[in-house]
Amino acid sequence: MPAMRVTVRQPWWKTALVGFALTLVFLAVGLWQLGVVAGAVAGFLSRRGRTGAYRGIQAVAPAWVLWILAISLVAPVEDLVLILGGILGGGWGLVVLLMILVPIVLGLFGGMAGGYLAELTMPPEPRPAEAVGLAHENR
Amino acid sequence: MRGRLVLKEVVSLLFSIAFVVLLSIPIGPLPPLGELLNPNGGVWTTAENAVLPAAEEVRVPGLDGNVTVLRDAWGIPHIFAATDHDLFFAMGYVHAQDRMFQMDLEYRLAAGRLSEILGKSYVETDAWMRTVGLARDSRRFVNTLGAGDVGLQVLQAYADGVNAWIARAGPKNMPLEYKLLGFAPEPWAPVKSVTLGALIAYGLSADFTDVELGLLQDGLGPAAVDELFPVTTPTPVPPIVPNGTRGGGPTIDPEAGRDILRRAGLVESLVRPLRSIGSNNWIVDGTRSATGRPILAGDPHLSFQLPALWYEVQLTGGAYDAYGVSFPGAPAILIGFNRYLANSETNTGADVTDFYRETVNASDPNRYLFRNRWRDFNVTQETIHVKGGADVVVTVKESLHGPLVTERGETVAMKWTGREFGSSVGAALQWMKARSWPEFREALRSWKNPAQNFAVAAWDSATATGTIAVRSNGQFPIRNNTLGRVPLDGASGNFEWIGNVSFDEYPEAVNPPEGYLASANQLPAGSGYPHYLGWLWDPGYRARRINALLKDTIARNGTITFQDMRTFQLDEVDTAAMRFSPFLLNATATCRPDECVVRDLLRAWDFRMAKDSAAATVWHTFYFTFVEDTFGDEWARANVSDLRMPYPDVLEHLVRSVPTSPWFDDVRTLPIERRDDILRRAFSETVAALTAEDGPVGPSWAWGLHHTRVFEHLTGLDTLSRGPYPSGGDEVTLSPAAGFEARAGASWRMVVNLGAPQASVTVYPGGQSGNPLSPHYDDQLALWLRGEYKAILFPTMPTLPPGRLESTLILRRA
Numbered sequence: 027m028p029a030m031r032v033t034v035r036q037p038w039w040k041t042a043l044v045g046f047a048l049t050l051v052f053l054a055v056g057l058w059q060l061g062v063v064a065g066a067v068a069g070f071l072s073r074r075g076r077t078g079a080y081r082g083i084q085a086v087a088p089a090w091v092l093w094i095l096a097i098s099l100v101a102p103v104e105d106l107v108l109i110l111g112g113i114l115g116g117g118w119g120l121v122v123l124l125m126i127l128v129p130i131v132l133g134l135f136g137g138m139a140g141g142y143l144a145e146l147t148m149p150p151e152p153r154p155a156e157a158v159g160l161a162h163e164n165r
Numbered sequence: 166m167r168g169r170l171v172l173k174e175v176v177s178l179l180f181s182i183a184f185v186v187l188l189s190i191p192i193g194p195l196p197p198l199g200e201l202l203n204p205n206g207g208v209w210t211t212a213e214n215a216v217l218p219a220a221e222e223v224r225v226p227g228l229d230g231n232v233t234v235l236r237d238a239w240g241i242p243h244i245f246a247a248t249d250h251d252l253f254f255a256m257g258y259v260h261a262q263d264r265m266f267q268m269d270l271e272y273r274l275a276a277g278r279l280s281e282i283l284g285k286s287y288v289e290t291d292a293w294m295r296t297v298g299l300a301r302d303s304r305r306f307v308n309t310l311g312a313g314d315v316g317l318q319v320l321q322a323y324a325d326g327v328n329a330w331i332a333r334a335g336p337k338n339m340p341l342e343y344k345l346l347g348f349a350p351e352p353w354a355p356v357k358s359v360t361l362g363a364l365i366a367y368g369l370s371a372d373f374t375d376v377e378l379g380l381l382q383d384g385l386g387p388a389a390v391d392e393l394f395p396v397t398t399p400t401p402v403p404p405i406v407p408n409g410t411r412g413g414g415p416t417i418d419p420e421a422g423r424d425i426l427r428r429a430g431l432v433e434s435l436v437r438p439l440r441s442i443g444s445n446n447w448i449v450d451g452t453r454s455a456t457g458r459p460i461l462a463g464d465p466h467l468s469f470q471l472p473a474l475w476y477e478v479q480l481t482g483g484a485y486d487a488y489g490v491s492f493p494g495a496p497a498i499l500i501g502f503n504r505y506l507a508n509s510e511t512n513t514g515a516d517v518t519d520f521y522r523e524t525v526n527a528s529d530p531n532r533y534l535f536r537n538r539w540r541d542f543n544v545t546q547e548t549i550h551v552k553g554g555a556d557v558v559v560t561v562k563e564s565l566h567g568p569l570v571t572e573r574g575e576t577v578a579m580k581w582t583g584r585e586f587g588s589s590v591g592a593a594l595q596w597m598k599a600r601s602w603p604e605f606r607e608a609l610r611s612w613k614n615p616a617q618n619f620a621v622a623a624w625d626s627a628t629a630t631g632t633i634a635v636r637s638n639g640q641f642p643i644r645n646n647t648l649g650r651v652p653l654d655g656a657s658g659n660f661e662w663i664g665n666v667s668f669d670e671y672p673e674a675v676n677p678p679e680g681y682l683a684s685a686n687q688l689p690a691g692s693g694y695p696h697y698l699g700w701l702w703d704p705g706y707r708a709r710r711i712n713a714l715l716k717d718t719i720a721r722n723g724t725i726t727f728q729d730m731r732t733f734q735l736d737e738v739d740t741a742a743m744r745f746s747p748f749l750l751n752a753t754a755t756c757r758p759d760e761c762v763v764r765d766l767l768r769a770w771d772f773r774m775a776k777d778s779a780a781a782t783v784w785h786t787f788y789f790t791f792v793e794d795t796f797g798d799e800w801a802r803a804n805v806s807d808l809r810m811p812y813p814d815v816l817e818h819l820v821r822s823v824p825t826s827p828w829f830d831d832v833r834t835l836p837i838e839r840r841d842d843i844l845r846r847a848f849s850e851t852v853a854a855l856t857a858e859d860g861p862v863g864p865s866w867a868w869g870l871h872h873t874r875v876f877e878h879l880t881g882l883d884t885l886s887r888g889p890y891p892s893g894g895d896e897v898t899l900s901p902a903a904g905f906e907a908r909a910g911a912s913w914r915m916v917v918n919l920g921a922p923q924a925s926v927t928v929y930p931g932g933q934s935g936n937p938l939s940p941h942y943d944d945q946l947a948l949w950l951r952g953e954y955k956a957i958l959f960p961t962m963p964t965l966p967p968g969r970l971e972s973t974l975i976l977r978r979a
Binding site for chain 1: 167170171173174177178180181184185188189195198199200202203204205206207208209211212213215216337341345882883884885937938
């Protein structure tokens, strides 16, 4: 009955939002590496490994991309992407790919780790009747 | 089930950690990707910092008061301060703000510390620079300065300004290059500025032609060297003094000679920005200028680079009120003007480097012979830190002549005036304040190296009197029994430097009757001059052209206008072509039909190396083919094909006066060739080569399609470089562009209106900012390429005209 178990968790956007906020805080203090922790927190709150991976990505990647998009409003980021593409040798496409891929993978692994940790530390699953009852309450 | 979960947890934790680690370490040449792409502090700050805030106030400790820095529309800072200290503090601050990486990289090159940031491929380069010892000598020099030394105080104020910027910017806001290379700047210090100054001196005055001449002499014979590399140009001026004394036997061991040239060549591409290919400056006095006051034009020819070599700045405050260009890393305006006086330099090119063959004790390699006595080499261990590798220890040995530059084949020491510091910064600080020629001249007393031809124009509005002058100034050694044109015996003590030409004997011309003066790296003094200063003078084609332009214009119009001066700087007439052409046309009077078409092109040519000129392509190709056809056979036979060939003035002399010279004979053939045979052969080869490459004569032969200018970034990265741009000019035109892909030329053009300096114009190929995303990275380049100038601003008060102010920075005392 996995579908019933999902219903006892936080709405998906809440967990992602917590991770997203954490990512922004970590970036603001200059600790991009802690993005993995933000992903893990989102994953943990989602309580499952595979779902945690999604939440981790949803927490970290948008924060990175939005931050860079915000910079691009006031600075020639697009020119920088072109220059960087030339330096790295793969063109602007490579830079955009890396720009997106790095936080995605960071969130993915963090989220998975958090999610599986939650599964390990979670109390035993409720019996079906209890689960149904909880599901009703959650509505 | 739980076991699988544990496994999944462990695996995902490991992947998380591994990925973070992977993003935190450099992979091959790539910097750590996490740091690089970090939204807050990664490369993106380069974009954020591309434009300076319109208004900014910064509190910095160590200031006497407040400093105002106004940036004009070109990003040029106009600094207004109350004290000398604050002025140079702010200069350090803006230099760092715009060019920190450039300063740092060039210092590291000078100090032999590139391996620390670039890895093991630079160890040999570093070892050479450690051997030359610019940083070691600079430290020694700075340690001799007392706390009361004005130069040291200025250097310290400047260093404090640089460090204030480093502290304020933090690692997050360092230039792009730091992020790509994964390092951060160390604190700046006075010794770093002095070391950078020493690098400039090295680039402009340490030359290895003695070694080349030694190898050429051993290959071709002494008579050939005297004939083909004369002390003075063979056409208009006889030699000043006879050529140097020689002993018997080879001049230098070939292995030693080539080892020195190879090692010196390691840094050639790196010091290329400073290797002068010649420069121009000229001045007209008030009687010959349309303004009634002197006009000065200056354009130093140094290599093109991005960020640009120069940094333009106004310094107003304390005892200073000057405008011009500085080298990032050094607190002085080297070429520029104040309200009374303007100056521009060309490289003298004096012979200030000698090489001594040391006799090393066979049983003790740390001892050498001098005047029948064994002496100990001064031995220093230099440790080179290598990025990603183990430290390398280099042992530097010095004899009393200088550092040993090779111990392969034989042991050779290098003696160079650059090791004997004057106070170049002190001289520049003094001349920036000079109000008259005598004051400027006095400032030059402490300028030792590199020797420069200083063109100076002064105007006193109160008395309506002016002065124009050119003075070759620097330390010129006097040798005993030799001119030191080839490596010398170091053991006997018979060929030592026994003094220097005295300050009052330096070549100097003041207010000549012609009403103008010009220098273009030619022979500084005429035949009556009593001292040997050198021999590697510019062949004089540019000097002849400037003098002809000034003389003819005055004869035609009575005066020279400000616009004339600008036009002359862009001149592309090749006077060598003008002088060789009659002989070429004469020798090829009988020609094949396809060659006659090309010959007609040359006959109708106006000698302008213009972009659209096919004749210019023919001439340039012909000239180098002719040089090779004349000397290549003898060079090959003597096994010196890798060494320099004679300058065009020597070849012109042979063409003009010695048509049966044996040099024209091709030693590989039985018949005896003469001048016209080789002229014809070179011409035929030229036509054949161009036809094979570009088809029949037509638009595809245009000079601009063969000849370009390139402005390379210091890192060599193509994306940060500019060009190639089709261009005119060549090695000997006033607007120079040597080779088919010119990487050097007018690095700064300036025409100064004495009496109204605010109406002067300047331009340089680049821009103020080192940030490739800044609009000021290359904004002057487009102007420069079009042959245009910008009107400068030189306000007396901290205000700029409406529409010309881009940003304001206030440095407040914390």
